[in-house]
Amino acid sequence: MRRTLLVSAAAALLAVPLARANGDPASDVLLTQKVYFPLDATLSDSDREALLKTVEAANARGYKIRVALIPFTSDLGTAVSLWKHPQDYSKFLGSELAFVYRNRLLIVQPSGFGFYNRNKPVAKEQHVLAKVPVGKTPTELTQSATAAVRALAASEGVTLPEISTEGGHDWRDRAIIAVGGLLIVVAIVLAGRWLRARGASR
Numbered sequence: 001m002r003r004t005l006l007v008s009a010a011a012a013l014l015a016v017p018l019a020r021a022n023g024d025p026a027s028d029v030l031l032t033q034k035v036y037f038p039l040d041a042t043l044s045d046s047d048r049e050a051l052l053k054t055v056e057a058a059n060a061r062g063y064k065i066r067v068a069l070i071p072f073t074s075d076l077g078t079a080v081s082l083w084k085h086p087q088d089y090s091k092f093l094g095s096e097l098a099f100v101y102r103n104r105l106l107i108v109q110p111s112g113f114g115f116y117n118r119n120k121p122v123a124k125e126q127h128v129l130a131k132v133p134v135g136k137t138p139t140e141l142t143q144s145a146t147a148a149v150r151a152l153a154a155s156e157g158v159t160l161p162e163i164s165t166e167g168g169h170d171w172r173d174r175a176i177i178a179v180g181g182l183l184i185v186v187a188i189v190l191a192g193r194w195l196r197a198r199g200a201s202r
Contacts, residue, residue: 034067035066043138045148046057047139053163058158065106066101068107085114086109090105110141131151132151
């Protein structure tokens, strides 16, 4: 009996991550956050920050919007049949979020944009999005999403401020590493000179 209980408990624990992996990740994240970033992509801090700040600025100025970046089929979970169908996925995701969020929703896939707004006509938004280039890589998609949010907000008379990421954390990290390396080299050179000078004085 005890063995059976242990096996059942182990099976239940394994089922939790499997169930989440098979679900629709963006529908979980966008319940509480304004941007869904891909799970299996490496993005620079500056690109992430630019999109987050742009979305936050739009919402703060009354243009309510949430964004889902979908560069891979894995970001669709069980909705994988909607890959390359961003407009259909926007409706699907919008219906999943409806009990918490009922405003604009922007989907960005390599195949294009999807836009949903509580069953309202979106022809105007689709016309705006048609003028925004869509990237293919996760980084390009993030940049496309930032440009799309700015364009959509502008089409409703909402001007967003220029977003500064101060060069991005990646640049600062590289600068810190470079400075640290330079200091090490300087320390080695100075130590070598000191040792040579000490040897010469003996």
